[in-house]
Each structure stands twice: as structure tokens, then as C-alpha cells.
Amino acid sequence: EAQVTQNPRYLITVTGKKxxxxxxxxxxxxxxSWYRQDPGLGLRQIYYSMNVEVTDKGDVPEGYKxxxxxxxxxxxxxxxPSPNQTSLYFCASSFTxxxxxxxxxxxxxxxxx
Amino acid sequence: AQTVTxxxxxxxxxxxxxxxxxxxxxxxxxxxxxxxxxxPPSRQMILVIRQEAYKQQNATENRFSVNFQKxxxxxxxxxxxxxxxxxxxxxxxxxxxxxxxxWGAGTKLIIKP
Numbered sequence: 244e245a246q247v248t249q250n251p252r253y254l255i256t257v258t259g260k261k262x263x264x265x266x267x268x269x270x271x272x273x274x275x276s277w278y279r280q281d282p283g284l285g286l287r288q289i290y291y292s293m294n295v296e297v298t299d300k301g302d303v304p305e306g307y308k309x310x311x312x313x314x315x316x317x318x319x320x321x322x323x324p325s326p327n328q329t330s331l332y333f334c335a336s337s338f339t340x341x342x343x344x345x346x347x348x349x350x351x352x353x354x355x356x
Numbered sequence: 357a358q359t360v361t362x363x364x365x366x367x368x369x370x371x372x373x374x375x376x377x378x379x380x381x382x383x384x385x386x387x388x389x390x391x392x393x394x395x396p397p398s399r400q401m402i403l404v405i406r407q408e409a410y411k412q413q414n415a416t417e418n419r420f421s422v423n424f425q426k427x428x429x430x431x432x433x434x435x436x437x438x439x440x441x442x443x444x445x446x447x448x449x450x451x452x453x454x455x456x457x458x459w460g461a462g463t464k465l466i467i468k469p
Contacts, residue, residue: 274455285360285447285459286401293455301456333401343389343451347401 245270249334249348256324257356264319264351266334272346273339275317276301277309279330280350286333292317293339324355358383360448362460369438370468376423377433377463379448389451390424390431395462396444404446407431435465443467 247268256262268275276291278301288301292311306328308320317336321328332351335344360381369375381390392404407415407424414422419436431450435442448460 276457278457278459283461285461286449286457287459288456291455331399335401339455342455343391343403343406343457345403350399350401 245346247334247336247346247348249332249351251351252349253352255354255356258325259323262321262324262353264321264332264334264353266317266319266348267315268317268336268346269315270336270346271314272336273314274344275311275334275336276344277307277317277319278333278335279303279328280333281330289319289332321353324353326355329353329355358385358450358452358458360450360458360460362446362448362463364463365461366464366466368466368468371438371440373438374434374436375438375465377435377446377448377465379431379433379460381429381431381448381450381458381460383429383450383452385452390422391449391451391457392420392422392431392433393447393449394442394444395447396441401447405433438467440467440469 250265273294277289278286280286287303290309292298334348337345388409390407394402394404405417421434423432445462447462
């Protein structure tokens, strides 16, 4: 079954404690991206990756890091989380030739206290 | 700045009725893709329909169709014979030439029995 898997689904943590949200896809997609969803703002792109070792900033990259060492994985790292990063996060993937995210993960609800 | 505007924060219709969700966008690019995504209460993000800007013919997927007016930069979604399962947030989005998606703030659609 084609899947984009995010973990954890929910996390409550405190300011400054480093965390990683994992994202893995089983469709051999080149393109992967991270979004955050906030009420009234829709989704905003954080980072995206066109292929292994190729990453680029989206619209709201501040406070986040990513890596793409393997094709299937695209973790999102918050080195020093702050309350304004409390949000719902989505990972997505597709074949590069499509030019848009076809498959989304189920989302990760992060609360930073 | 490239933007997407969904002017209807919330709409509700009776089951089996037809409903149209509006979307306008602003871009200086000539070639781009437009999308409607659906996010049901389960919060999954599901691609509903897409439209290539260079195509004059409006896209259709079963009960979902779009009215694409390129000159007016308008991209509305029509849902025919609405069903209870259509209750969801609907997001309009377009993708820039560099694969970045720009999203609207969303329209909450409620289908009443």
C-alpha cells in the first residue's frame, strides 16, 4: 500500500528540547516536502527536497532543519523548539515529474509549551 | 507576491445540492498548475482535482468539476449531488515553477442531512 508515514502523530514538549519528526514514503518518490498548518492561514511550506541530498527552503524555514540522506526518509528537525512552532505538520511526497504533492502523511500535532 | 484567496470561510448546504467554492489567485507566471485539496475531519489531505493553466478545458473528476477563468485568475470548485462524506475543509492551491505550493486559507464545507 502506498504510504507516507509520519511519527509521532502527537507530541507535547517544552521549549528548547530538540525534537525530530520522521517522515517515510514507500513509493520511491523523488520529491518530498514539509508543511505546517495553522488556523486561518492554510498550509505553508517549510522545506522541500527534489531528491537525495537536495533540499531547499520553503516559505517558513526559520527554526527548522531537514535532511535527505535516503530517498525514502525526510525528517524535520526542531533544534530549539519555541511555542510559535506549535502547529499541525504534514509531510508529502510525489514523483518530481508531477510537480505537486500527491500523497500526504496523516499529520503530526506538535504542542510546544 | 503570489497569493491564493478563498473568500468563503464556511459554507453549508443540504445533501444532494450543488455547491460552488470560490478561489482567486495572483501570479505573474504563465504556466502553472492549480489544485483543490480536501481535508476531512480525519485531517488527511486528499487531492481532489487539478488543472493545468495551459489547458482551456475545465477539469472534471466524477462529481467534482472546476470553472477555470485564467484571465480573471479564478478557479472555483463545483460539487454536484453533494454527499455527507463531502464535509471537509477545502483548500485551493497553485504550484510555482519551482514546485512550491501556495495555499489558500481554506473553506469549511458542511453537508447537512
